[in-house]
Amino acid sequence: MFNQSSLPDPYPDEALSSWMYRVRETLPEPEIRSLWGLNDHDRSLSPFVTPYMKVVGGRGKDLDFDFERAEIYRFAEAYDLSIEWIKSVFFPASGQIVPIWFRSDYCLRCMEESIGDVGFPVYLKSWRLILKPFCQKHGCVLRSAKNYLHDSIDFAMDVFEYDSGRPGELEREAKWLEIDAEVHALGKMVADRVEKVLVKAQDEIVRKNGERFIMTLLRMTLMPPCWSYYSSIIKFRVQSGKEFECKNELSLFYQYPQRVTAMARARSLYLMGILLGWIDEDQAENAKPKNDFYLATSASSIWRRLGPLHRVRPMLQLYSTELFGISTLADWGGFNV
Ligand SMILES: [Zn+2]
Structure with a gap:
């Protein structure tokens, strides 16, 4: 079984969805692990596929700030975490936020640094503040992703991979x-x-x-x-x-x-x-x-x-x-x- 001390530490200012994604990738729940050994056909028939796709996709649900969501309770139960602890670490934003379905802003330097620190590009909570379109660490203006996966829980990874494929465009933007x-x-x-x-x-x-x-x-x-x-x-x-x-x-x-x-x-x-x-x-x-x-x-x-x-x-x-x-x-x- 899991417990809090065996899970990766949350990164400073990390959004809950970003941490949930890292935890699941690092220490998958047993149901998810069981899917790994299956071929495509068997996987499509597995009863765990739909819940898995739901948790990985998490589409349309604010898993950064809406702490009452059933997905978060399920996650807390699977990893033996208390909701109070989750709320205390990933507390709500202090100002108006960009809704999850429009979430698109990020700092590439922060993502690169977090890869060095924890092996993943993390997504930070403060990037969702409407009145703060600047990176709180580097002071630069945030970039905005063009893709349409704004509300998926692997958004940071997705954006990072997307950016790795467009160096020319990033240079022009710079x-x-x-x-x-x-x-x-x-x-x-x-x-x-x-x-x-x-x-x-x-x-x-x-x-x-x-x-x-x-x-x-x-x-x-x-x-x-x-x-x-x-x-x-x-x-x-x-x-x-x-x-x-x-x-x-x-x-x-x-x-x-x-x-x-x-x-x-x-x-x-x-x-x-x-x-x-x-x-x-x-x-x-x-x-x-x-x-x-x-x-x-x-x-x-x-x-x-x-x-x-x-x-x-x-x-x-x-x-x-x-x-x-x-x-x-x-x-x-x-x-x-
Ligand atoms: Zn930054």
């Missing part, structure tokens, strides 16, 4: 990121400052409204009127498709932050920094890549573009608190006409 580095650095400054403000909030309702205020700014700056600001960002959207294109404006308003790449969210944070008055025009002009003609460097130009989004004004008013408020937004008067 060049783009280099050109955009100063804009991303300002975006990271904004993300860090937002976090600091939210952490300090004493009152939970005030903190929640502060987060809503920031999420509204994020949503605004990702809407189509602002799309020309993202012209140099490769892979602005993930999982675009006919079904997505037909959605109405309001549902898109809520979905964009979840569906765009981390690189796009990083640039959005830069635009938010201008609106919040945290990035002045000189800083923005200095950071702007030379060939990026359309990128905004002033609040008034962003407000001008956002003009038709009438619904957003009362939202920002509603969520205003002592943390963030319309009265402190740069050039708000230009928008509030």
Whole structure:
């Protein structure tokens, strides 16, 4: 039988699905082990195949943060772990997260390092934070996977293998990121400052409204009127498709932050920094890549573009608190006409 001390240690910040995958690969449950010796035909007839495919696939279920799932209870039972221990190690995220079916962001350097440390590319929890499109360890902007296995429990392995097969593309991407580095650095400054403000909030309702205020700014700056600001960002959207294109404006308003790449969210944070008055025009002009003609460097130009989004004004008013408020937004008067 298994016990906690015989299992691989969770990696710092590792997501539960990633650890479950590593545990099963390293020390498979007896039912799974019994499948290994079978040929394809016999395996397809085995009563264990379906449950195995379910646990390996885990499709559509959030095994990173939804600790009440039956799959997690089954896993805990098979490996003799307490749910309390699982919750204490893989505790929920501290902010809004990208839903599992849109999960796509990762840091390749972290994956390479974890292979050196534990022999597997691990998937980290913090990569799912919507307002943190940067690696918490390396500070770089996260990459976003193009494949469609976002919700499978071997996602990290899958992405890593996929990336190993496209060195040319990664190199091109690295060049783009280099050109955009100063804009991303300002975006990271904004993300860090937002976090600091939210952490300090004493009152939970005030903190929640502060987060809503920031999420509204994020949503605004990702809407189509602002799309020309993202012209140099490769892979602005993930999982675009006919079904997505037909959605109405309001549902898109809520979905964009979840569906765009981390690189796009990083640039959005830069635009938010201008609106919040945290990035002045000189800083923005200095950071702007030379060939990026359309990128905004002033609040008034962003407000001008956002003009038709009438619904957003009362939202920002509603969520205003002592943390963030319309009265402190740069050039708000230009928008509030
Ligand atoms: Zn990293």
